[in-house]
Amino acid sequence: MFYKPDEGHGLAHNPIAACVSPRPIGWISTISATGHHNLAPFSYFNLVHNFPPTVMFSCNGLKPDESPKDSWVNARDTGEFVYNVATFPLREALNQSSTAWDIEVDEFEETGLKTLPSELVKPMRVAASPIQFECRTIEVKHLPTNRPENPNTVVFGEVVGVHIDEACLTDGMVDYDKVQHISRLGYLDFATIGSRFQLPRVFVKREQD
Ligand SMILES: Cc1cc2nc3c(=O)[nH]c(=O)nc-3n(C[C@H](O)[C@H](O)[C@H](O)COP(=O)(O)O)c2cc1C
Incomplete structure (x- = not known):
């Protein structure tokens, strides 16, 4: 099949996300300007x-109250966010x-997740998440949308600190298992990392190497 997204796919469910799978999940912690x-x-x-x-995350659409x-508002206002790795146990x-809680609701309290302070930024880390990146916002970019009620705001951030639980290393490498x-x-589907294989890297020798 071929379709133009603005003319519809004719299927029961939108296939777009399933066509770009898997996508990593950034579990993003921020702090509001009011703390x-x-x-x-x-x-x-x-x-x-x-x-x-450098990492990015994209906020699509609005909260139910249309705010x-x-x-992204917090990452813009404070210039900081934390990426926590999303894991099967969590x-x-x-x-x-x-x-979609109100901005003044502490979402760590609501979810019962324990926190750890960050070293370089104010947003907290999810203690049970074995990898966290402390990030400083580089840019908040509002991309064009063909549905004004569904804005698309992308946040780019520089990773300024990396936490890795050493229990997740094997021979000095991050162990996926x-x-x-x-x-x-796509749809309501999620995945864990299954079978893996390696490919030798094809290097192109450039003049400056
Ligand atoms: C697995 C998962 C992935 C999600 N990915 C996105 C996403 O990429 N962009 C987005 O805008 N919302 C996404 N959402 C929904 C947001 O997490 C939700 O709108 C959330 O309330 C936003 O919180 P905030 O207002 O505190 O930023 C996702 C939800 C789940 C469960």
Whole structure:
């Protein structure tokens, strides 16, 4: 099949997200300008560069009261956020943290998740999450949308601090089986990391190497 997104797919369910699967889930903690703690999952999330490590998450749509989502507002207002890795044991709390609470609700308290302070930024870390990145906001970008009631705001951030639970390392490498990452597929589907294989890297020698 071929379809133009603005003309419809003709299927019972929108296939777009299933076509780009899996997507990592950024479990993003922020703090509001007035000091309220916030936590929410974003599957429009990724690492976009290594030097420096740079991540992005995208807030789509609005809260039920039609106000903007807290995560991007907080990341803009305070210039900081934390990425917590989403894991299989934490999947229920992760899902619960997607509830559209008011900005002054402490979402760690609501979900019962214990926190750890960050080293370099104010937002707290999810203590039970074995990997966390402390991030400083680089840019908040409002992308065009063909549904004005469904804005698309992308937050880019530089990773300024990395926490890795050493229990999740094997021979100095992050062990996927120990971390138990979860990712988002299409529809209501999620995934864990299953079979893996390695490919030798094809390097192109450049003049400056
Ligand atoms: C697994 C999962 C992934 C999600 N991914 C996104 C996303 O990429 N973008 C988005 O705007 N909302 C996403 N949501 C919904 C937000 O988490 C939800 O709107 C949340 O209330 C936003 O919180 P905030 O207002 O504190 O930013 C996702 C929810 C779940 C459960």
